[in-house]
Each structure stands twice: as C-alpha cells, then as structure tokens.
Amino acid sequence: MRFVRIILWRLLAGVGVLWAAASITFVAMNVTGGDTAIAILGGPEALPTAEIVAQVRAEYGLDQPLPVQYARYIGRLATGDLGESYRLRVPVAGAIAEQAGATVRLALAAGALALLIAVVVASLTAGRETPARAAVSGAELVLTAMPTFVLGLLLLFLLSFQLRLLPVAGEGGAALVLPVGTLALPLAATMAQVLRQELDAILEQPFILAARTRGLGEAAVRYGHALRHALVPLVTLFGHMFGFLLGGAIITETLFARQGIGRLMADATAATDIPMVVGITLLVAASYVIVNLVVDLLTAAIDPRGATA
C-alpha cells in the first residue's frame, strides 16, 4: 500500500518534471537557438534562398505566434511524437533507441562497479585506524577531485599505450573496461567516502555493541547489522550521482570514440539539431524520474521507519 502510494505520487511528479523540461528547452531554443529554419536547411553555410527559408517556416509552423508553436510542440510530445532529426533526417525516437543500448550498458556497468567498489572498500576500512584506511582515503580524495577526462586520458595512456593491456577503442567487452573504469572510479570514491563515514558512526551505536556481546563475528556485525543502516544514505547519494553518470557518459563516449547517447547529444548540440536535443533531454529527465522512484522504493524497503510519500 505504501509502495503503491510512493509510485503513484512519483509518477505524477514525473509528468510535471517532463513538462517542465520540455518547456525550458522550448524557451531556451527560442531565445538562443538562432534561426530554426536555417538550422533545418543545414545551417548558414548551405546558403538557402529566402524563398526556401519562408517555405520551411510555413511547413514547420515557425511563422505562427509563439503560444501556438508552444501548444503544438507540447501536444506533439504528449502523443509521444519526438519529431524528426534535422541533421540525420530520421525519426528522433528511432535514432535514440538505436544508440541507447550502448550507453545503458556503459552506465549500468559503471554504476554497478562503483557500488561494488564502494561497499567493499568502505566496509573493510570503516571503524578501523589502519594504514590501509589512510591509503584508501587518499586515493579517494584524488579520484573525487580529478576531472573525468583527465582520469580517462590517464587510464588510456597507462593501460593502453604503455602497458598495452587494453584496446584504445572499439565495441567489444575488453573495450568496455576503460570507459567503465573512467566512469566508475570517481563515483566509487565519492560513495566510499560517504559510506565509510556512515559506517563509522553506525559502528559506534549501542546495538552494534549489543550484537558483539552476543558473540557475533566481525563480518556478521558489519554486513548483518551496520551495512543495512548505511545503505539508505548511499542509495540516496546514488540517485543524485546518476546525473554525474550521464554527464560522464558524454565525455567518456567522446574520449573513447564510442557510440551512444552521449555522442549523439554532443553531435546534436553542435548542429543545433533541436528535435534531437529535446528528445535526449526528455529521455534524461525521464530516466532521472525513474531512478529516483527506484531510490525511494529501495529506501522504503531498507528502512521501514520514515519514508512516506
């Protein structure tokens, strides 16, 4: 019952988020986007005649007053029609669907790897004053502070050019290692820092001492009791860091010459391909809504105390 309420509430809010994202994009492209008709015709270099420009304007409804254009725009989006890419001359939905798989694989692999590293590293070093902890903390600090493209270039240089362990680019499994690592490491470092801080505090709680008085071993105390308490803030953080994953995907895909949404977005922005930009923006907003819905459900499942929609 509580879960149903959370889902309904979040989905309703999600519709609002999508509408807002679409509207902001609409305003942005009418303020800064230059002449849409010329962009459709391939940019100013294409030297279109005034006649053709006027024709395109009429065809795309660009001669209508803004409120009418806005209503049509929202109406089209509401029916699920994302339009056609100006640049690629194919339906936006199809082009995104074609590229989405690669990015989803990259993001999921990076997210899972980051989570794994964070949990292992933090649960082994929390509540202990050891040299390992100091070393790991230092590494985390460096990774958190390092920009994604610097880390990517560094890994590329070390592992591909110097040691020749991994391919520089490509689409196979081995080629996935570097991009995933580039994306995952900073995320893992941030999450490990937060998780360790949480675990440090939780390991001081009386119920942890109580578990020890019952003769539980260190592993049972850490993984059986403490970790579950630390997961709530970790999952919430993961929801926030999802944006980092997407932003990182654009850089990573460009850097490693990979196919994917990030690449598509970069190219579309450069070419003022408005329908494509709008489509990807909405996709990102929608995935944000879904990820945060999952975060809320997970939080409610882990900690049944608070969390009401």
Next chain:
Amino acid sequence: MTIAFPAPRAPLVEVDRLSVAFGDAAPVLSEVSFTVAPGECLALVGESGSGKSVTARSLIGLAGQGARTAAGRLAFAGDDLLGYRERDWGALRRRRIGFVLQDALGSLDPLRTVGAEIEEPLRAAGGLTRAERRERAIELLRAVHVPEPELRARQHPRQLSGGLRQRALIAAAIANDPALLIADEPTTALDAAVQAQILALLRDLRSRDGALIVVSHDLAVVAQLADRIAVMRHGRIVEQGSAAAILGDPRHDYTRALVEAAAAIHGARPRVAAAPTAVVPLTPAAPLLAAEGVSKTYPGADRRPCTVVSEVSLALHAGETIGLVGASGSGKTTLTRMLLGLEVPDAGVVRWSGDDWRDLPARERRTRRRDVQVIFQDPLASFDPRYTVRRVLDEPLALRGVARGERHDRAAALLGLVRLDAGLLSRRPIELSGGQRQRVAIARALALEPRALICDEPVSALDVSVQAEVLALLDDLKARLGLACLFISHDLGVVRRVSDRIAVMHEGRLVEDGPADRLFAAPAHPYTRALLAAIPSLDPMRSAHA
C-alpha cells in the same frame, strides 16, 4: 545439581588484580579483584567513570578498542580468559555469558524485528532449525513476561515501550542459557514502575540458578538484588562485602557518602525543612502559569489520532514548587511545552499571570518568556559547544540590557550563586563535569531573573551523590530568591524532596494533585499507589517482601 555434599564450590568468575588501560593514558582500572560463585549475585556500584562498565566488559573481551588488559588471573568456570583469542571470546559470548547493555532504547537494531534480534544468538550458536529458533524466541519473550510474544516478535523496536525493549534485550542475553548474566545499568533509562518490574524479572531469573553481575550507579537498585556489593571509584574497588554489611555498616568514606546520598533521595522523610511552604501567597493572586482544561492530540501511527494531554488543569503560583510526576509518555513534556507557549493546545487555555497567552502580542510574549526559564535534563545538549561559560552567561545578561562592562562581574556573581568558582568562566561545556554543567545551566536561567523555573528531569542524568548536591542547591535558590518551580521527574523520590505540591500524570490525564505530604500518606489514585510502591528502597529485607 547432583552434588551430595556441601563441597566448597569453585568460583564461576575469578578476577585477580585486573588492570586495564587505553593507549598510553593512565589506567582506567587498577588491581580490581573479586570472585562470583555459581548462583551468586554481585553488584558493581560506582559513579560514571569509576570503571564498573569496563570491569564488566573485560569479562567478555569487549573492554573497548585499544584496551590493554593485565591481570594475575582472569577466569570463567576455570578457563583462563587471558589467553583467549577473538574466536574463543566469540564462543564465550555466544553460549556462556549473557550481557545486557545499559541503553534499552538503542541496543536493539532499529531495522530488525525484535524476534530477529532474539534469534540471532540462537543462530550464531547453531543447532536449531529456522522454525525451532522462531519458536524458541517466542518462548524466551514469554519467559521474560512480554505479553503477546507472537505479536511482539514480529514488531520493530520502535513499536515497543522502553520496558518491553529491556525485556527483549534480556531475552536475547539468556537465549543460550548462559551460566552468567551481566546486566550493565539495566534500569537506568526506565521509569520507576518499569524499573521495579525489570528488577523483579532479574531476581526471578537469578533464582533459577544463574550467577548475576549487576552494574549500577544506584545503590537502591542493587540493594534489592545483590548478595554482595563491590563499590568502585577511580578504577579501584574501595570496599566490598555482603549487601547487608555495605548498606548497614559502610566502612569507606566514599561508600558512606553513596549510602547517605541514596538514603537522602529515596529515604523516609528527607525533605529539608525549608521556608518555601510559607511563601505560598494567602491572597488568591493570579497564578504565574496556569493551564485550564488543555488538551493536545497528535496524528499518531497509522493516522490514528493520539491524545497526549487530555483536559489537564494545573496552576503554578508565585513561590510555589509543584512536582509533576509520570511515566515517560504520560504527557508531562507536552503539557510543559504548552505552558511555555511552545505548543498550542487543541482545547483549553494557557494563562501567563492571568492573561490568555494567545491574546498577547508577540513582543509582550517575548518579554514575558524571560519570567519562566527552563532547565533541561541534558545541559550539554542545551549549550552551544563552542561557547565558553562566560559567553553562555553573557547572552542572557545582554538580553536583559546589562551593560557590557558589568557583565563579567555579574557572570562571576551568578556562578557564585550556584556555588561554582569564577575560574570556570573560560571553560567550555565539554570540559565541565555533569554536575558543573547543570549548575551553569541553572546560572544561565537565573541570569534573566525569572519568577519561575521549569526543571525537566534536571538531575536524572547525574550520579546519585551529585544529584543530592544539585537538589540541595535548587532548594536553597528557591527559598532565597522566592522562585516558583515546576519540577518534572519520573522519580518520585527526587520530586518528594523538593515539592510543596505533587501532580501525577497518567496516560495524558492529571490523576492526582495535592500537597506532597498528603499524597505520600494517603495516595488516592491507584496509579499513584503503584508509583509509591515502586520506589526502590535501600532496605534489602523490605524489598524482598515487596
């Protein structure tokens, strides 16, 4: 059990010259020696920081991170514990020694069901199927007298009262039938009535043949349980002997002080014959603070409204002290918040000096707030940790418009009033003892020259001997300054010491309100009678019959 001859039984616990130190600091325990025979109950008594908890935890290898333990002998049932490795300690804790921690509210994992917590030691010990464990957990809850054990096992700690949680903790501790049960301050966080029940439960468990070590700061608590008492101070045992000898004929000065302090608080007729009773005005002036038929309802769990305070009327007149007594959850705090104007009653009126608080303009309310000051249970939490004592006192003085140049002298004078040295002005709250902090809190309250003090459990976080000092100080200040006082406590013994009138709250209602002496002599309401019966006594004989 099959021993035919009364052979001298080997001690179950042997501790000989146990010393514990953390890092390079001075040892927290030095040369502590005692034994516990099978079936015997030993009490370790002392103030916080005396080393009693460390002593108890050393027996299960949990003295703390970085603890360095040394001893002539440390043994349980003949096994030398000094050579134990981590896995040996684990086995000892799982099967042979049960440990009940002090904090009943925090010692159960809030994300697990109560049943899961009790099953945990069973699972760790092995040998039972899942279904058998579940059944055993319910059996254990029943053994510690938890009503509706099947339901309780499925619930989370937050759904249980403090008393039930403490019972569940005890159930987890005795799950594998340990030969020794150690209870560290088992009743400190509990109300008087619940405390009596837990003590009865421990007594009951003991009589079944287990040995028991009870750790407490409260002599009155252990008087009802212990065969022998060891009094600890500064990491040493200063005196040990039979309970009767320690309570009846204390030899060491410190033991004597403890016995006297406990007697002063829990004893027969302790109230200092002070003047305040005479200060009660004969003319029916408007009371300083009055609640007239106030009620407060909160939306509770599952959206069922929960009435916390129900039609309570209470008036505090100038110079008078009212003791407000009730279990936690009885509505004391909510009533107080309404009296202070921090909470708006759903029904009824709160009056300050006769005026309906809600009719007063905001500016007037702020001025009048200064007339009533509050002293909280935990003074440390009510201080800004970065403030020095000087700044803590400076703030209210500035509020009252005392010139900057005069404030230092006034602050020093205030400290003198609460019998603290002016040298403490440059200290921070964390550097003060509990008793000193509470005195600073009182000084801060007095800085505004209030007409009334509201003391919310002002001494329950303090050790017994310090409690007595702070209570005497409050008593003295009330008489000297003619302050009215609303004294809130769950401890009838403490309330009795300071109050002219006592009001008893039970489940949101005011069930009894009258002169302190009459209430003690002839309690009218059944709940009051139950509270009076639950006051622990120093006399082991009387308690045994209670």
